[in-house]
Amino acid sequence: xxxxxxxxxxxxxxxxxxxxxxxxxxxxxxxxxxxxxxxxxxxxxxxxxxxxxxxxxxxxxxxxxxxxxxxxxxxxxxxxxxxxxxxxxxxxxxxxxxxxxxxxxxxxxxxxxxxxxxxxxxxxxxxxxxxxxxxxxxxxxxxxxxxxxxxxxxxxxxxxxxxxxxxxxxxxxxxxxxxxxxxxxxxxxxxxxxxxxxxxxxxxxxxxxxxxxxxxxxxxxxxxxxxxxxxxxxxxxxxxxxxxxxxxxxxxxxxxxxxxxxxxxxxxxxxxxxxxxxxxxxxxxxxxxxxxxxxxxx
Amino acid sequence: xxxxxxxxxxxxxxxxxxxxxxxxxxxxxxxxxxxxxxxxxxxxxxxxxxxxxxxxxxxxxxxxxxxxxxxxxxxxxxxxxxxxxxxxxxxxxxxxxxxxxxxxxxxxxxxxxxxxxxxxxxxxxxxxxxxxxxxxxxxxxxxxxxxxxxxxxxxxxxxxxxxxxxxxxxxxxxxxxxxxxxxxxxxxxxxxxxxxxxxxxxxxxxxxxxxxxxxxxxxxxxxxxxxxxxxxxxxxxxxxxxxxxxxxxxxxxxxxxxxxxxxxxxxxxxxxxxxxxxxxxxxxxxxxxxxxxxxxxx
Numbered sequence: 001x002x003x004x005x006x007x008x009x010x011x012x013x014x015x016x017x018x019x020x021x022x023x024x025x026x027x028x029x030x031x032x033x034x035x036x037x038x039x040x041x042x043x044x045x046x047x048x049x050x051x052x053x054x055x056x057x058x059x060x061x062x063x064x065x066x067x068x069x070x071x072x073x074x075x076x077x078x079x080x081x082x083x084x085x086x087x088x089x090x091x092x093x094x095x096x097x098x099x100x101x102x103x104x105x106x107x108x109x110x111x112x113x114x115x116x117x118x119x120x121x122x123x124x125x126x127x128x129x130x131x132x133x134x135x136x137x138x139x140x141x142x143x144x145x146x147x148x149x150x151x152x153x154x155x156x157x158x159x160x161x162x163x164x165x166x167x168x169x170x171x172x173x174x175x176x177x178x179x180x181x182x183x184x185x186x187x188x189x190x191x192x193x194x195x196x197x198x199x200x201x202x203x204x205x206x207x208x209x210x211x212x213x214x215x216x217x218x219x220x221x222x223x224x225x226x227x228x229x230x231x232x233x234x235x236x237x238x239x240x241x242x243x244x245x246x247x248x249x250x251x252x253x254x255x256x257x258x259x260x261x262x263x264x265x266x267x268x269x270x271x272x273x274x275x276x277x278x279x280x281x282x283x284x285x286x287x288x289x290x291x292x293x294x295x296x297x298x
Numbered sequence: 299x300x301x302x303x304x305x306x307x308x309x310x311x312x313x314x315x316x317x318x319x320x321x322x323x324x325x326x327x328x329x330x331x332x333x334x335x336x337x338x339x340x341x342x343x344x345x346x347x348x349x350x351x352x353x354x355x356x357x358x359x360x361x362x363x364x365x366x367x368x369x370x371x372x373x374x375x376x377x378x379x380x381x382x383x384x385x386x387x388x389x390x391x392x393x394x395x396x397x398x399x400x401x402x403x404x405x406x407x408x409x410x411x412x413x414x415x416x417x418x419x420x421x422x423x424x425x426x427x428x429x430x431x432x433x434x435x436x437x438x439x440x441x442x443x444x445x446x447x448x449x450x451x452x453x454x455x456x457x458x459x460x461x462x463x464x465x466x467x468x469x470x471x472x473x474x475x476x477x478x479x480x481x482x483x484x485x486x487x488x489x490x491x492x493x494x495x496x497x498x499x500x501x502x503x504x505x506x507x508x509x510x511x512x513x514x515x516x517x518x519x520x521x522x523x524x525x526x527x528x529x530x531x532x533x534x535x536x537x538x539x540x541x542x543x544x545x546x547x548x549x550x551x552x553x554x555x556x557x558x559x560x561x562x563x564x565x566x567x568x569x570x571x572x573x574x575x576x577x578x579x580x581x582x583x584x585x586x587x588x589x590x591x592x593x594x595x596x
Contacts, residue, residue, distance in 0.1 A: 120580075121579065122579065135581070139584055156579065159506070159507060159574070160507070160576065160580065161459030161463060161507050162459075162588060165459060165460070166587055169587070171593075194543060194544075197545075198543055198544050198545075201499055201502050201506060201544050202503045202506045202507060204499050205502070205504070205506075206503070208496045208499060208503075209457060209500060245492060245496055246492075246499050246500070276457070276496075277422070281420065281421075281454065282418075282458065282460070283418060283433070283460070285589075286417060286438070287460045287464065287589050289467070290463060290464060290582075291582045291583075291585050292467060292582065293582055294467050295469075297468075297469070
């Protein structure tokens, strides 16, 4: 059964050090998207805070919360009121010493439809996530909501074709990537355009390879939280939606909060996959070595 | 050990019904690339013939040849004379009733460095390859030559991230995709630009995901071999080389034979992979289900 088409909302945000203010900004964005008809609404990665992973500081663990917890409790009545599903990226406290970078998907009745814990964790200058986040142990996931089946992935996952494939094989219409990616100011002039282009290109590639819509939701703004050495990160926005053949449908700017509302048509997915039937011809008999770290010379 | 940089040649060709003429065109292209300094030279898919897979005709099996065989025998002295490695895509006769779409890699001393048999076989209107080609049974391969380790893949393989990954994990500096892709003339106006863009985008995605140079070598020309129903295929050229971050280095036109010569610098691969260390963080503990055909709801 092919689902009905629906409108999807992308809420690109700028964050501050005030968690309540960030929540209020997200709520405003959700209301704005819903007012334009969006039924599934996606927020950027870790929208409750500045991107604290720029420094290794134990004090930041105080930002973590349970799921369900305060953020899902705040968003659930809004989902019910507006009749929308929301993809919310949160810093999850699972147990003392076990923290995850997690997406909570709230359905249109306010219930928690499911969670996904970021599987690929980066550790690079100013993206010190391995210090904070235990790698996900839920595997790759597609989560049903009233309007669509959503394949949930998070930021660094977007560079891994395996993640997109393993999620897409579970049948979602859409892959959603809440993201926090930006430029190191010192690198921007020389490498900035290529970096943003690579980020967009690889995700369009996932759309094409898998015949799924792809949604990337990034933040904007130059953040330099207390304790960070250097110039901080200039988050580059550019949130976008592309169709199951990688065609760009909408793209946000690089500097300001912005709401995109884009039609998702599962019939389009069906058509693309019939005309470019990549899933038909996969050589599943030959893919097992993909679990190798590297294939050394024999 | 990081290898020395070298020049790679891409020979975009137009084919005719005359196999000897096609060989002569390939030889001219190889000489032209070598004269500009290319040390590794790549030819398009099935360069000895028109793209015969537009119709299912048993007579076309007569085009198949052994490997090693006439084509490798013709190219080997040229490789020795010029001191170049050549990637040659051939219609392989392996046994009565067992035919493959195969790449032969000839090294600069004229020896056969290795072969790769196309793993993913399409079957779509005018691309009736499942009639002709037994799926490859050599797995994914990287083949050493004097100048570089080459990851050899063929056309339809280019839509499969698994193929790029499994080849890249064997350590090549370059992934090479001999190709025969074009437009159905009736679709070109509406879908042509998106199709060519998707083709380029997904391969750039493989470069980014794996930190390898990617080379695609296509043919040009409108071919409508005898026996083909309809308007035939307008092969869209656009052969290109991109770097390990997906940056386009050179791109051929859509209508004419053309030789590109591009520098490949293994040190650039090393730098890109150090700065975007995707191979470091692969979740090999979680990828095993990629051998599933589809993951049905539980």
